[in-house]
Amino acid sequence: MPLLDIRNLQLEFGTGKDALRAVDGVSFTIAEGETLCLVGESGCGKSVSALSIARLVPTPPARYVGGEILLNGRDVLKMDQRELRSIRGGVVSYIFQEPSASLNPVFRVGNQIKESLKLHRPQFATDEEVIRLLKLVGIPAPESRIRDYPHQMSGGMQQRIMIAMALASEPKLLVADEPTTALDVTIQAQILELLRELKQRLRMSILLITHNLGIVGDIADRVAVMYAGQIVELSPARALLQRPLHPYTQALMNSVPQLGHELDRLQAIPGNVPNLGQFPSGCRFHPRCPKAQSDCSQKAPELVEVEPGRWVRCPYWK
Amino acid sequence: MGTFILKRLLHMIPILLGVSLLTFLLMSLTPGGYLQSLKQNPQISPETVEKLLAKFHLDKPWYVQYCYWLKNVAVGDFGYSVQYKISATDLITARLWNTFLLSFFATVVAWFVAVPLGIWAAVNKDSLVDRACSLIAFAGLSIPEILLALLALMFAAATGWFPIGGAQGSLYDLMTPTERFWNRAHHLVLPVLVLAASELAGIMRQMRSNLLDTLRAEYVTAARAKGLPEGWVIYKHALRNAINPLLTIFGYSLAHLLSGAFIVENIMAWPGLGRLTIEAYSAKDSMLVVDSVVMATALLIVGNFVADLMLAWSDPRIRLKE
Numbered sequence: 001m002p003l004l005d006i007r008n009l010q011l012e013f014g015t016g017k018d019a020l021r022a023v024d025g026v027s028f029t030i031a032e033g034e035t036l037c038l039v040g041e042s043g044c045g046k047s048v049s050a051l052s053i054a055r056l057v058p059t060p061p062a063r064y065v066g067g068e069i070l071l072n073g074r075d076v077l078k079m080d081q082r083e084l085r086s087i088r089g090g091v092v093s094y095i096f097q098e099p100s101a102s103l104n105p106v107f108r109v110g111n112q113i114k115e116s117l118k119l120h121r122p123q124f125a126t127d128e129e130v131i132r133l134l135k136l137v138g139i140p141a142p143e144s145r146i147r148d149y150p151h152q153m154s155g156g157m158q159q160r161i162m163i164a165m166a167l168a169s170e171p172k173l174l175v176a177d178e179p180t181t182a183l184d185v186t187i188q189a190q191i192l193e194l195l196r197e198l199k200q201r202l203r204m205s206i207l208l209i210t211h212n213l214g215i216v217g218d219i220a221d222r223v224a225v226m227y228a229g230q231i232v233e234l235s236p237a238r239a240l241l242q243r244p245l246h247p248y249t250q251a252l253m254n255s256v257p258q259l260g261h262e263l264d265r266l267q268a269i270p271g272n273v274p275n276l277g278q279f280p281s282g283c284r285f286h287p288r289c290p291k292a293q294s295d296c297s298q299k300a301p302e303l304v305e306v307e308p309g310r311w312v313r314c315p316y317w318k
Numbered sequence: 319m320g321t322f323i324l325k326r327l328l329h330m331i332p333i334l335l336g337v338s339l340l341t342f343l344l345m346s347l348t349p350g351g352y353l354q355s356l357k358q359n360p361q362i363s364p365e366t367v368e369k370l371l372a373k374f375h376l377d378k379p380w381y382v383q384y385c386y387w388l389k390n391v392a393v394g395d396f397g398y399s400v401q402y403k404i405s406a407t408d409l410i411t412a413r414l415w416n417t418f419l420l421s422f423f424a425t426v427v428a429w430f431v432a433v434p435l436g437i438w439a440a441v442n443k444d445s446l447v448d449r450a451c452s453l454i455a456f457a458g459l460s461i462p463e464i465l466l467a468l469l470a471l472m473f474a475a476a477t478g479w480f481p482i483g484g485a486q487g488s489l490y491d492l493m494t495p496t497e498r499f500w501n502r503a504h505h506l507v508l509p510v511l512v513l514a515a516s517e518l519a520g521i522m523r524q525m526r527s528n529l530l531d532t533l534r535a536e537y538v539t540a541a542r543a544k545g546l547p548e549g550w551v552i553y554k555h556a557l558r559n560a561i562n563p564l565l566t567i568f569g570y571s572l573a574h575l576l577s578g579a580f581i582v583e584n585i586m587a588w589p590g591l592g593r594l595t596i597e598a599y600s601a602k603d604s605m606l607v608v609d610s611v612v613m614a615t616a617l618l619i620v621g622n623f624v625a626d627l628m629l630a631w632s633d634p635r636i637r638l639k640e
Contacts (some may be wrong), residue, residue, distance in 0.1 A: 051539075054543060056539060056542060056543055081548075085545045085546070085547060086545065087545075088542065088543055088544060088545035089543065089544045089545035090545060093543070093544075094540065094543040096536055096539070096540060098536060101535065101536040101537065102536045102537050102539075102540040103537060103540070104537040104540075104541065104555050104558075104559070105537075105559065105633075105634070105635055106558050106559055106562075106632070106633060106634060106635075107555075107558075115544065115546070116544050116545075119544060119545050119546065120545065149634040149635070151634070151635050162540075165540075165544070169544070169545070
């Protein structure tokens with residue numbers, strides 16, 4: 001049994017005729033110790049899918065229309081508040097894009113970490129444990145840092161604090177929602193390095209959300225590419241990077257500069273991501289797709305396993 | 319911290335100097351004066367008036383008068399009220415205390431009602447409670463204090479439950495200390511409620527929108543993601559941040575309270591600073607006008623200063639610059 005098994009998740013914002021479907025039939029699994037990267041442009045539904053794992057999307061305005069989110073075999077969508085609180089932090093922890101916005105500005109960082117300890121490992125809610133966690137995430141002189149306020153730290157430090165806070169409860173799954181987007185490039189590399197190291201040391205599963213394909217090769221075991229609320233390609237990371245199958249993944253790869261492949265111009269994907277509620281008929285990517293055929297606008301393709309472990313939502317992938 | 323407080327207090331001096339100078343200038347530009355009007359009284363000889371004018375330096379140009387005033391104020395003497403014929407210092411002290419009582423209790427009532435209501439409305443956004451609160455708030459914001467004060471007087475007159483105006487009963491001097499206390503409290507009720515009502519609406523709306531903002535903040539999602547119970551998320555993480563902007567507003571609301579007190583004091587015959595200022599102005603008791611304006615300014619500055627200190631204490635991102 002995989003640690004996380006999302007089956008046909010459907011989520012809408014609003015109700016009735018105005019309802020906008022942000023997540024439409026998303027399914028993926030994460031095994032214990034596995035790292036899955038969820039890749040896609042802004043607004044494709046990747047953050048909402050990830051927040052759904054601990055049911056953190058506010059309802060209303062959102063509404064779960066269908067599907068299951070099995071965490072350790074239990075459906076998160078059917079849990080009561082008590083059970084939800086115990087899995088939040090207890091089984092799945094989050095780190096977010098803006099560390100400066102995700103730490104509460106009026107509390108000392110040590111206390112914010114201790115709060116997590118009190119909830120999930122009360123016997124360890126001590127300064128010593130907080131200092132151990134700060135050392136684990138590579139904060140220099142942790143003894144003097146626990147009484148700092150978030151604004152006294154740099155962005156990279158703040159993100160390390162967020163990671164320490166997420167690890168404090170010893171979760172089985174760490175969801176990192178664009179954890180490096182707000183940081184500059186050298187700090188990005190340090191944080192990724194830290195995540196990779198922690199993953200090995202703590203044998204933790206990671207769901208990493210990113211719009212940066214460059215990160216994928218560094219850390220991911222498998223990759224799910226999302227477009228307009230659907231997964232369009234799901235594949236082992238190495239295979240996907242070497243030979244992307246879906247036209248959208250291929251277009252994404254062509255828009256990233258690569259060492260060794262000297263290009264005069266990077267290729268932008270024509271057009272824009274369709275807005276919620278204005279998805280084209282048939283295949284949602286067909287208006288921007290270089291390989292579109294005449295029937296792409298009529299028939300909505302299914303996600304099909306075309307090679308062992310490789311799933312593609314495009315009948316013309318060859 | 320100590321240096322900060324000292325510096326802020328020193329900053330009060332130029333502000334007070336400026337305000338007093340300006341008030342002095344404006345008063346001197348208006349025609350006539352209290353003693354000038356005595357000249358029209360056939361029972362008072364012109365020589366007596368001249369003597370009085372000379373005694374209070376009112377025959378000198380305004381800037382000379384100002385210097386005399388300043389010299390006296392420096393040693394704690396606020397001059398002499400020609401209208402009341404007593405020391406302005408005593409007069410002002412008594413009136414300042416009354417205005418302070420009125421504003422203080424109005425603030426306490428307004429904040430203790432408005433903050434919980436605002437929180438309640440935000441947590442139950444769009445519910446019946448929230449809508450009822452909005453309705454009350456808009457009513458409170460749109461009914462002028464004048465009307466509210468008049469309604470309160472009508473209420474007092476119709477029911478007889480509260481005294482109609484004034485700060486103490488006519489037999490006050492004969493009462494025991496306990497009776498005096500209850501008598502004053504009884505007189506305070508209506509003016510405080512009228513003044514608090516107009517304050518309340520604004521603070522409540524502000525509290526509601528601040529809390530709604532912080533409830534959308536990412537650290538609130540992060541707090542939920544830790545597994546904190548919803549009550550902790552709202553009352554610890556969100557509320558602690560939503561309170562900070564209100565502390566800044568506290569300073570402003572003090573200004574509003576003082577100007578509101580002017581109106582309420584006049585209609586409800588509350589012997590406070592506002593009423594004194596207006597009486598002094600209409601009697602052309604210029605020294606007293608300057609004194610009361612300076613006092614009101616001082617009250618305002620101190621209030622803002624207290625608000626700043628509270629904010630610095632509450633929000634670690636605010637550093638008191640020395």
